[in-house]
Amino acid sequence: MITRFISILLLFIMTGFMLVACDSPEEKTEAYTKRGNSFFEKKDYNKARVEYRNALKLQPTNAELHYRLALAYEALSDITNAFSSFMTAEMQDSKHLPALIKLAQYYIASQEYDESKQRLDKIIEIAPNNSEAHALRALLLFYLDKSADSEKEARFALQQDDSNVTASIVLSYIYEKQGNMLSALTTANQALEKKPEEIPLLFLKARLQKTKSDIEGTVQTYEQLFKLKPNDTYLRTQLSLFLIQKGRLDEAERTLREGALALPHNLEIENKLVFFLSNQRNLVVAEKEMQNLIKENPEERAYPLWLAKIYKDHKKTDKAMALLKESVSKK
Numbered sequence: 001m002i003t004r005f006i007s008i009l010l011l012f013i014m015t016g017f018m019l020v021a022c023d024s025p026e027e028k029t030e031a032y033t034k035r036g037n038s039f040f041e042k043k044d045y046n047k048a049r050v051e052y053r054n055a056l057k058l059q060p061t062n063a064e065l066h067y068r069l070a071l072a073y074e075a076l077s078d079i080t081n082a083f084s085s086f087m088t089a090e091m092q093d094s095k096h097l098p099a100l101i102k103l104a105q106y107y108i109a110s111q112e113y114d115e116s117k118q119r120l121d122k123i124i125e126i127a128p129n130n131s132e133a134h135a136l137r138a139l140l141l142f143y144l145d146k147s148a149d150s151e152k153e154a155r156f157a158l159q160q161d162d163s164n165v166t167a168s169i170v171l172s173y174i175y176e177k178q179g180n181m182l183s184a185l186t187t188a189n190q191a192l193e194k195k196p197e198e199i200p201l202l203f204l205k206a207r208l209q210k211t212k213s214d215i216e217g218t219v220q221t222y223e224q225l226f227k228l229k230p231n232d233t234y235l236r237t238q239l240s241l242f243l244i245q246k247g248r249l250d251e252a253e254r255t256l257r258e259g260a261l262a263l264p265h266n267l268e269i270e271n272k273l274v275f276f277l278s279n280q281r282n283l284v285v286a287e288k289e290m291q292n293l294i295k296e297n298p299e300e301r302a303y304p305l306w307l308a309k310i311y312k313d314h315k316k317t318d319k320a321m322a323l324l325k326e327s328v329s330k331k
Helices: 002-022 025-041 045-058 063-075 079-092 097-109 113-126 131-143 147-160 165-177 181-194 199-211 215-228 233-245 249-262 267-281 283-296 302-313 317-330
Strands: none
Touching: 025 045, 025 063, 045 063, 063 079, 063 097, 079 097, 097 113, 097 131, 113 131, 131 147, 131 165, 147 165, 165 181, 165 199, 181 199, 199 215, 215 233, 215 249, 233 249, 233 267, 249 267, 267 283, 267 302, 283 302, 302 317
């Protein structure tokens, strides 16, 4: 009996030892990283961020982990921490090309062209045919007003990768600068044939269509963007402003109303709608819209302020003051 007990006890001890031995820091890091990658693929960027940070506690000098963490921050629109993590990745590995590419992009965006050039030169020294590095160099040269050199770099980038978005955008910029709007739009469309859901290309196409006053084309392109970015109220606002400028008030109103339906209780889109009605329709229509909003959500404190502003804009100062006093008394 005692012998059997000792045997079982030893089995448990050995099993526990094996489990501990298998749970090494390297294996823990790998597990955290795999979970982080899985969450990232599922677009659960906050959970991905947590897993990458856990992995970095075990391997703080791992450049790839800092890079993955930066991508998660970027997806969460936390640009400050994204940039910091890309920088840390570069510090841990000065030849980490994806991190260098990202830093070059950030430095171009912030107009720190010398910093961007340093990264791009290093990338091309390591990988002479890197398509994105040449495309970014083309963009940099374009901003430095060196269109001829920019075009050479963009075309070289496309030779390496004919679906390179940055290179196509740069070529389109060059054509636009030359006043060749047809070629600019054709270049954007050709790139979209390869990558139809590429948001920067769709933004470019919409802007070019606006410049050409192509109302129907602009609306169609924005509709594509709405599907890809359904929560982006800025897009609907921009389209409605364009339609207002073109005198297409019914379409502008429909754009805002569809946004309000798609994003219920979104104050930003509701605000744009009611002030559109106030400015482009009349007080009665705007007042009715506001009353409906207040009825649906009587606790929303912003609504009385909006309605008071509408009254003030329409020279109904007494009604505005009365509404504000009523709102204050309720508080």
